[in-house]
Amino acid sequence: MYSDYVTLTYHASLIADERRVQPFQSAIESVVRPGDVVADIGCGTGILTLLACRAGARRVYAIDEGPIIELARLIIEQNGYADRVTFINHLSTRARLPEPVDVIISETIGNYGAEERILPTLRDACRRWLKPGGKLIPQAIELYCAPITWPEAEPALSVWRQPVCGFDFSSALSFAVNQQYSHRLGSQHVLAEGRCYCRVDLTPAVLRGDALPKVAGTVSFRVAQPGVMHGIGGWFKAWLAEDITLTNSPYEPPTSWGHLCLPIAEPLPVAVGDEVEVTLRAVGGGSVLCWDVTWRGVGGASKTFRHSDFEGWLATPERLRPLSPTAAPGLGVEGKMQLFLLTKLDAGWTVEQVARGLRESFSSEFPTDEDALVYVKRQALKFAR
Numbered sequence: 001m002y003s004d005y006v007t008l009t010y011h012a013s014l015i016a017d018e019r020r021v022q023p024f025q026s027a028i029e030s031v032v033r034p035g036d037v038v039a040d041i042g043c044g045t046g047i048l049t050l051l052a053c054r055a056g057a058r059r060v061y062a063i064d065e066g067p068i069i070e071l072a073r074l075i076i077e078q079n080g081y082a083d084r085v086t087f088i089n090h091l092s093t094r095a096r097l098p099e100p101v102d103v104i105i106s107e108t109i110g111n112y113g114a115e116e117r118i119l120p121t122l123r124d125a126c127r128r129w130l131k132p133g134g135k136l137i138p139q140a141i142e143l144y145c146a147p148i149t150w151p152e153a154e155p156a157l158s159v160w161r162q163p164v165c166g167f168d169f170s171s172a173l174s175f176a177v178n179q180q181y182s183h184r185l186g187s188q189h190v191l192a193e194g195r196c197y198c199r200v201d202l203t204p205a206v207l208r209g210d211a212l213p214k215v216a217g218t219v220s221f222r223v224a225q226p227g228v229m230h231g232i233g234g235w236f237k238a239w240l241a242e243d244i245t246l247t248n249s250p251y252e253p254p255t256s257w258g259h260l261c262l263p264i265a266e267p268l269p270v271a272v273g274d275e276v277e278v279t280l281r282a283v284g285g286g287s288v289l290c291w292d293v294t295w296r297g298v299g300g301a302s303k304t305f306r307h308s309d310f311e312g313w314l315a316t317p318e319r320l321r322p323l324s325p326t327a328a329p330g331l332g333v334e335g336k337m338q339l340f341l342l343t344k345l346d347a348g349w350t351v352e353q354v355a356r357g358l359r360e361s362f363s364s365e366f367p368t369d370e371d372a373l374v375y376v377k378r379q380a381l382k383f384a385r
Contacts, residue, residue: 007068011045017256020246024107025051027137027240032057032103039063039129041092041106041121046072046085048105053081057103063088063095067381093124100131106138111182111248112260113143113236114215114286119200121285126207140201140239144249146194147221147276147293148185148261150230156181157230157263177265178312180289182258185233185250191270192221194235194249197280215282223274228267232278232291234260262291264305273298337362341379351376 034056040049043062110116160173197217237247248257275296290308322329355372366372
């Protein structure tokens with residue numbers, strides 16, 4: 001299946017990235033002690049689980065919600081560590097461990113650092129599983145940004161600015177400039193030296209606090225090279241252990257990570273000495289961003305851009321109405337099919353019986369028996385015990 005191809009290709013890029021794997025290997029060898037119990041959150045193919053086993057871990061809980069965990073089982077058995085690894089095919093927030101752990105490892109670090117929800121993930125795991133005196137890998141993350149020129153012609157933005165077959169598509173631009181994009185940046189794309197706008201310490205004391213650490217900050221830049229500013233670039237530096245760091249900085253050789261690129265509403269020519277002020281705020285555990293950019297030219301002109309992922313939603317009043325706190329939206333056809341399927345599976349019906357029942361109840365949605373059967377099998381993979 002194509003989804004499996006995408007999964008395998010993605011994970012192949014991760015384990016092939018020495019600049020990614022080697023720092024984690026060094027950190028695990030530094031932190032994990034013989035006899036330790038370890039949780040590996042987002043284990044993927046199991047590379048970090050294997051490293052923890054080799055460092056002497058008595059037990060590793062390898063946790064991943066995706067189908068890649070089945071490959072991890074084979075790889076870890078092939079390497080002789082199956083007796084020390086327990087696999088949990090769930091989100092870590094739904095996982096229940098039978099014992100506390102000495103070390104929590106998670107490589108759920110996104111292009112800018114926080115968008116894969118590493119903060120709420122580690123906070124939950126730390127509060128529920130970590131022993132007193134236990135350790136986490138990574139131990140801290142610094143988030144960096146800088147004004148950038150777009151790395152290449154960007155059709156995702158430029159196409160909306162020009163007619164296509166004589167038609168005007170500019171209505172899409174206000175949505176397109178309020179999206180997060182991923183590109184590979186090099187030093188030639190950075191118009192001013194990158195600065196850290198937020199540091200989050202991933203220590204038990206911080207993560208066990210009453211509130212999730214905030215991802216927000218304001219920084220100012222002086223443009224160091226002239227060009228056209230298309231937006232803001234973002235990257236990270238992670239402290240995996242004392243003196244062991246990992247970064248996807250555009251000033252360093254490339255890694256399997258890309259870089260976060262946040263556009264502004266219109267490309268803006270900038271000159272050496274211009275000031276650019278950036279405020280970044282993350283919500284939703286880090287996955288949703290708001291960014292404000294103010295440019296002040298050396299000649300006195302200025303301009304401010306305000307953007308947010310919320311403004312990028314392809315939302316109409318009709319689509320948003322079910323989100324109202326006072327709404328009672330009921331279920332559409334897809335919701336009713338899901339309800340039927342889950343109710344019958346929970347009652348002990350076989351896959352074949354559910355497929356037959358779905359086709360009888362929702363004949364317009366399933367032209368053939370095979371269509372209904374494929375639908376049920378896909379849902380069963382997602383929801384079955």
